[in-house]
Amino acid sequence: MMPPPPPPAVSMVTAAGWFMGWRLQRSGAKVNQSHDRTASSSSSSAELRFVCIILLLFILLLLLCLRPSHAMDTLWQYQFRIILLGDSTVGKSSLLKRFTDGIYSDVADPTVGVDFYARSLDIESGVKIKLQLWDTAGQERFRSITTSYYRNSVGGLLVFDLTNRKTFDHVKEWHKEVSEHILPHHMVYILIGHKSDLQKDRKVSRDEAEQLAAELGIRYIETSAKCNSNVDRAFELLTRDIYELMKMGEIVTRDGWDGVKSGLTAKVLYPGDEEEELTTASAEKGCHC
Structure with a gap:
């Protein structure tokens, strides 16, 4: 310029x-x-x-x-520790992943030692129960590790493969081993016949499984993680059985025992006026694969 x-x-x-x-x-x-x-x-x-x-x-x-549910997970009334028992490859991990994460995979790595899962259930109005779920390895070499978890569990799912006869024959051995380790206390069991979607490959009949369940004095239900058949129902039945026994005073919290823990808002339990009848067999939902 x-x-x-x-x-x-x-x-x-x-x-x-x-x-x-x-x-x-x-x-x-x-x-x-x-x-x-x-x-x-x-x-x-x-x-x-x-x-x-x-x-x-x-x-x-x-x-x-x-994500309000995660924030509310701390407001549980009781916590139950439940352990899954059975031979390797019966599908224990698949059941847990379906129940906790809602997923299924045809390829699954074998459990090494013990794996941990968790989920909460609303058993009745105002009663939320948090489940600590322990997936144990079925191989014999891990047995010394898994036995340490028996005493601190209140419930157990005895799982066998409907297409593998040997896994069914071993159920009594699993039941005996766990029951002896937790004496003088007892565990609430449910018998699970898994892989019900493979009807053509079935090696164990429903009548045989129901008879074994009757001998052990426990429920029986058939499930399929692949089809998501009766998976939630199996865990709900076991959780409800434990809760009903607590209401009747047969299961109580104990110092130094992690099987049942009371939350900050634990409900005072009283025996019900009418006790629910428990049957050893439950109707299986159809598999819609």
Whole structure:
């Protein structure tokens, strides 16, 4: 930008002074513009940071609102520790993953030692029971590890494979081993005939399984993790049986025993006026694979 012409009738010195003044005025204007831009940029950055913080807080609040069940898991009245028993490959891990995560996979790695799962059930109005579920390895070499979990369990699922006769024949051995380890106390069992979807490959009849359950004095139910048949029902039946025995005073919490624990809002239990009749066999839902 060219400077305006100097006023008429001025000396060279005056003209030079005037020119220097004009340059200083221009420099000052540029400095002011630079300061304005810097201030504007700083203000925009601060506003952007504030918006980001508000957006992050909103997302966190939304996530908490979408997952209320996890926040409420601490408000259980009782906690039952349940153990799954049976030979390797009968499908204990598949049952647990279907029950806790709602998923099934045809490929499953064998359990090494013991695996842990958890889920809560609403047994009746105002009564939430948290289940600690322990998946034990069926191989003989892990037996010394799994036996340590017997004493601290209140319930057990005796699982066999309907397509494998040997796994059914071993059920009595599992029942005897666990029962001897937990004396003088006892465990509540349910007998599970698993893989009911493989009807063509079946090696154990329902009558045989129901007869064994009657001999052991426990329930029997057939399940399929693949078809999601009777999986929830099996765990619900066992949980309800334990709860009913607690109401009758046959199972109580004990110091140093993790089989049953009371929560912060435990309910006072009284024997019911009419006790629910427990049958050893339950109707199996159809498999809709």
